[in-house]
Amino acid sequence: MRVTEGGIELEVPGEQTEGVEESVFYNPRQELNRDLTIATLRTFSEREERAETYLDAMTASGVRGIRAAADGWDVTCCDLESDAVDLARENLERNGLAAATRVEHRNVNALMHDEAFDVIDLDPYGSPMPFADAAFARCRDLVCVTATDTAPLCGAHFNSGIRSYSAVPQNTDYHAEMGVRTLLSALARSAARFDVGVDPIFTHATSHYVRTYLELDRKASAADAALERLGYLSHCEDCLYRETDRGLIVDPLESCPHCGGERILVAGPLWLDAYCDREFVASVRETMPDEFATAESARELCATLEGELDEPSHYDQHKLCKNWGLPANAMDDFLADLRAAGYEASPAHYGGTTFKTDASVGEIRAATEDALV
Numbered sequence: 001m002r003v004t005e006g007g008i009e010l011e012v013p014g015e016q017t018e019g020v021e022e023s024v025f026y027n028p029r030q031e032l033n034r035d036l037t038i039a040t041l042r043t044f045s046e047r048e049e050r051a052e053t054y055l056d057a058m059t060a061s062g063v064r065g066i067r068a069a070a071d072g073w074d075v076t077c078c079d080l081e082s083d084a085v086d087l088a089r090e091n092l093e094r095n096g097l098a099a100a101t102r103v104e105h106r107n108v109n110a111l112m113h114d115e116a117f118d119v120i121d122l123d124p125y126g127s128p129m130p131f132a133d134a135a136f137a138r139c140r141d142l143v144c145v146t147a148t149d150t151a152p153l154c155g156a157h158f159n160s161g162i163r164s165y166s167a168v169p170q171n172t173d174y175h176a177e178m179g180v181r182t183l184l185s186a187l188a189r190s191a192a193r194f195d196v197g198v199d200p201i202f203t204h205a206t207s208h209y210v211r212t213y214l215e216l217d218r219k220a221s222a223a224d225a226a227l228e229r230l231g232y233l234s235h236c237e238d239c240l241y242r243e244t245d246r247g248l249i250v251d252p253l254e255s256c257p258h259c260g261g262e263r264i265l266v267a268g269p270l271w272l273d274a275y276c277d278r279e280f281v282a283s284v285r286e287t288m289p290d291e292f293a294t295a296e297s298a299r300e301l302c303a304t305l306e307g308e309l310d311e312p313s314h315y316d317q318h319k320l321c322k323n324w325g326l327p328a329n330a331m332d333d334f335l336a337d338l339r340a341a342g343y344e345a346s347p348a349h350y351g352g353t354t355f356k357t358d359a360s361v362g363e364i365r366a367a368t369e370d371a372l373v
Contacts, residue, residue, distance in 0.1 A: 051118040062088030153179035176205040184271035197222025203275035232268030341367035
């Protein structure tokens with residue numbers, strides 16, 4: 001079938017069976033991801049003017065690489081599947097970009113071993129970690145990563161998460177946050193092996209995937225600094241209290257300081273620092289073209305991220321209230337009560353009832369309980 005996205009026209013295979021999230025060649029549910037990619041690349045090119053070359057590492061239908069090429073990047077598209085390579089070439093020809101865009105039919109790890117790129121975009125089916133080492137070894141400026149294996153990342157598929165990310169993710173109420181921070185930790189440790197420091201300038205968890213953009217600093221001191229942003233999170237299963245401890249040597253809680261419970265989950269190493277540069281995200285929002293189909297949703301996401309606190313976990317208001325046996329009130333009123341009590345509080349981009357605060361779970365209840373009764 002023929003589709004139009006971001007001003008380009010594509011021929012793609014028919015839609016997959018209903019309920020299947022990932023398509024081998026073209027996933028319409030990823031249009032927000034791709035629209036944000038173009039806006040991010042435009043914003044980054046103003047920040048790093050010398051960045052010109054872009055590798056679409058798993059090109060499939062070619063949509064991401066074609067859109068980058070149409071936007072002026074020197075693009076290389078790569079895929080191991082011959083059908084994907086043929087389709088990408090046809091779509092490049094359809095959009096008048098075949099002469100200016102290279103398509104490689106090979107293992108992308110081998111390609112990255114042979115060549116360096118200013119920007120490398122990893123959007124595989126599942127975990128990006130089999131490609132991370134090569135990307136950090138050979139990328140100059142920006143590594144863009146999508147991970148669709150959210151169940152291993154958030155601890156729902158526990159052993160798979162350990163194997164894929166060399167970390168212990170835990171299945172908590174803040175699934176998406178756990179996935180984001182597990183992924184960033186694994187990527188930071190991968191980059192550090194090549195004396196490369198990473199700084200996540202834009203990250204979001206949307207639907208069934210996590211997407212992050214990592215600006216690189218290719219020196220050992222930057223890699224050391226990135227590793228200092230890692231640590232462990234202890235979580236009480238009884239009252240939902242949690243606290244963090246920085247460093248790569250774990251020192252878990254033996255009992256909960258809030259309720260005294262001993263059902264403590266320990267997750268890590270996780271990325272405990274900010275995962276967005278607020279000024280950069282604001283620029284992405286302002287750069288988002290009106291003609292992009294997801295422009296409104298993309299701007300709303302960016303606006304939420306701009307105001308989101310850098311706390312390493314989030315709460316779900318409805319789950320807290322259920323745990324307390326109290327009815328939930330309007331989220332705006334709930335957050336206003338927290339702020340009135342002297343705490344910071346913000347909506348989280350993961351969903352309408354999620355929020356972040358520097359208050360502990362006990363302080364949250366004390367600040368909001370009167371309005372909930």
